[in-house]
Amino acid sequence: MTTTAAFIGLGVMGYPMAGHLANAGYDVRVWNRTFSKAEAWTKDYSGTACQSIAEAVRNADIVLTCVGADKDLLAVYEGSEGIISNAPEGAILVDHTTASAGIAEQLAQSAKARSQGFIDAPVSGGQQGAENGQLTIMCGGEPPIFERAKPILECYSRALNLMGPAGSGQKTKMVNQIAIAGLVQGLSEALHFAEQAELDVRKVVDVISKGAAQSWQMENRSGTMIDGKFDYGFAVDWMRKDLGICLEEARQNGAKLPVTALVDQFYGDVQDMGGRRWDTSSLIQRLRKSR
Known part of the structure; x- marks a missing residue:
C-alpha cells in the first residue's frame, strides 16, 4: 500500500484534500508556493511542511498536485527542481488541476520517460466537495496506474472513474464545464423572467424543482441567486479559464460550442461589473443590470 504522499498546492481545494490523506493515516508532505500556508496546514493536520518541491517528493510513493493552470503545471513538474526530476522511479504522479488535455x-510522456506513472484527475464538486471528501474525479491514464492510485483518491471522492488514456480526464472535465455554463445561464434567465413577471420566485423554484427543470444548480444556487449573494464557490475568473480551455479544445477537434462561447462572453461582462471573484451563479446580475 502507498504510505508516503506529497501534495503540491494548498489552495481552497488542495488544503482540505491533503488533509483527508493525513486523516486517513498516510505520511503526508506538503508544499505551497507561499510556505506559511504549508506551515498553517501542519497545525490543522499531521504532516510535514517542505521548503521545496524536491524535498516534498523525494522518496514519495505518490505525488498529487492541485495548482492553477498549464503554466503552473510546467513550473512544478518540469526542470531540475520539479516533480519529475526529483520523484523516484515507480512513483505515481496525479494532477487535480483543471488544465488542457495537451499538457x-x-x-504523461515526461513521467513515463522517468519510469513514473501519471494520471490527469481534474475534480468537480467545488470547495464544499473538497472539504467534505465528496469530489467527483475524472481520470485519464493507464489502468494499472489508476488502480494503484485509487485507494488514495478514494479518501476524498464520492465518484471516481477512469475515462481513458492520458488527457481523457481533462476532456471529461471540459464536458462538465460546458454543461454547467449552459445550465447556469438558463437558470439565470428563468429566475430573471420570474422576477420581471412579479412572481414569488422562491415559490416558483419550489414548484419547478420537482419536475424536469430540476438541477444541482437550481437546488443549491437558486436561493443565493435570488438574494444576490455570490460568494459560494467557484469564481468567475476560474470559470473563464476553464471555458477558454473548452473552446480551444473544440477548435482542435471540430466541436461546435455556440452557447458555450456566448456564456463565456457573458462571464466577461460579469468580470467588467467587478465580479471576478463572484461565484459562477452571478450570471443573473448582468440581466438585472440591464433592467
Whole structure:
C-alpha cells in the first residue's frame, strides 16, 4: 500500500484534500508556493511542511498536485527542481488541476520517460466537495496506474472513474464545464423572467424543482441567486479559464460550442461589473443590470 504522499498546492481545494490523506493515516508532505500556508496546514493536520518541491517528493510513493493552470503545471513538474526530476522511479504522479488535455499528455510522456506513472484527475464538486471528501474525479491514464492510485483518491471522492488514456480526464472535465455554463445561464434567465413577471420566485423554484427543470444548480444556487449573494464557490475568473480551455479544445477537434462561447462572453461582462471573484451563479446580475 502507498504510505508516503506529497501534495503540491494548498489552495481552497488542495488544503482540505491533503488533509483527508493525513486523516486517513498516510505520511503526508506538503508544499505551497507561499510556505506559511504549508506551515498553517501542519497545525490543522499531521504532516510535514517542505521548503521545496524536491524535498516534498523525494522518496514519495505518490505525488498529487492541485495548482492553477498549464503554466503552473510546467513550473512544478518540469526542470531540475520539479516533480519529475526529483520523484523516484515507480512513483505515481496525479494532477487535480483543471488544465488542457495537451499538457496532461505532455506530462504523461515526461513521467513515463522517468519510469513514473501519471494520471490527469481534474475534480468537480467545488470547495464544499473538497472539504467534505465528496469530489467527483475524472481520470485519464493507464489502468494499472489508476488502480494503484485509487485507494488514495478514494479518501476524498464520492465518484471516481477512469475515462481513458492520458488527457481523457481533462476532456471529461471540459464536458462538465460546458454543461454547467449552459445550465447556469438558463437558470439565470428563468429566475430573471420570474422576477420581471412579479412572481414569488422562491415559490416558483419550489414548484419547478420537482419536475424536469430540476438541477444541482437550481437546488443549491437558486436561493443565493435570488438574494444576490455570490460568494459560494467557484469564481468567475476560474470559470473563464476553464471555458477558454473548452473552446480551444473544440477548435482542435471540430466541436461546435455556440452557447458555450456566448456564456463565456457573458462571464466577461460579469468580470467588467467587478465580479471576478463572484461565484459562477452571478450570471443573473448582468440581466438585472440591464433592467
